[in-house]
Amino acid sequence: AQSVTQLDSQVPVFEEAPVELRCNYSSSVSVYLFWYVQYPNQGLQLLLKYLSGSTLVKGINGFEAEFNKSQTSFHLRKPSVHISDTAEYFCAVGSGGYQKVTFGTGTKLQVIP
Amino acid sequence: EAGVAQSPRYKIIEKRQSVAFWCNPISGHATLYWYQQILGQGPKLLIQFQNNGVVDDSQLPKDRFSAERLKGVDSTLKIQPAKLEDSAVYLCASSLDLASGGYTFGSGTRLTVV
Numbered sequence: 001a002q003s004v005t006q007l008d009s010q011v012p013v014f015e016e017a018p019v020e021l022r023c024n025y026s027s028s029v030s031v032y033l034f035w036y037v038q039y040p041n042q043g044l045q046l047l048l049k050y051l052s053g054s055t056l057v058k059g060i061n062g063f064e065a066e067f068n069k070s071q072t073s074f075h076l077r078k079p080s081v082h083i084s085d086t087a088e089y090f091c092a093v094g095s096g097g098y099q100k101v102t103f104g105t106g107t108k109l110q111v112i113p
Numbered sequence: 114e115a116g117v118a119q120s121p122r123y124k125i126i127e128k129r130q131s132v133a134f135w136c137n138p139i140s141g142h143a144t145l146y147w148y149q150q151i152l153g154q155g156p157k158l159l160i161q162f163q164n165n166g167v168v169d170d171s172q173l174p175k176d177r178f179s180a181e182r183l184k185g186v187d188s189t190l191k192i193q194p195a196k197l198e199d200s201a202v203y204l205c206a207s208s209l210d211l212a213s214g215g216y217t218f219g220s221g222t223r224l225t226v227v
Contacts, residue, residue, distance in 0.1 A: 032212065032214075034216075043220050044156070044204070044218050094211040094216065098168055098169065099163070099168075099208055099211050100158070100168070101158070101206070101208075101211070101216065102158065103148075103157070103158075104155055105154060106153075106154070106155045
């Protein structure tokens with residue numbers, strides 16, 4: 001069975017400071033990893049995804065994530081956050097074979113002016 | 114290409130009533146997913162279809178929820194009877210193959226049970 005753990009339910013950070021949102025996963029097969037952002041009362045928007053190849057993945061809005069197979073992690077980073085980044089962020093893991101996609105419980109990023 | 118279509122966008126019903134949601138995936142996408150997202154939580158997989166067969170329905174409350182995907186194309190999710198705790202956004206997603214990155218969400222149906 002696969003699972004995703006987002007250790008931090010809320011992350012407050014000052015504007016223009018860097019941020020890291022943590023995501024760890026477990027899976028017995030090869031994985032595909034995703035980060036989604038959800039603004040209040042809106043749908044899920046794909047930030048970035050890792051399918052294969054380079055372990056450093058760049059996404060939209062200046063976000064990037066690094067796939068670390070040995071630590072089974074896929075942490076999301078941004079060097080300088082803006083007020084507009086205030087939202088909830090979800091990590092998800094997908095697996096080959098059955099093509100199942102499992103989501104984490106989410107991390108609320110609050111950017112403080 | 115057209116995206117994943119869902120309807121209705123919003124639905125308000127009283128508890129014990131029934132409701133149905135419809136999803137039309139992207140053409141050619143063999144895998145279809147239904148998720149339930151309760152306010153403040155992550156999406157929870159209710160059921161996953163591969164063509165018209167069920168791959169995973171382990172988290173589907175089968176006493177009140179049912180889903181079908183006739184002919185391996187569009188799908189319907191039904192709740193009967195609804196409970197207050199079913200208030201959530203119901204999301205449909207479809208995938209050609211995760212390895213190619215083709216995994217797309219619809220805009221969802223927001224259900225309120227009063």
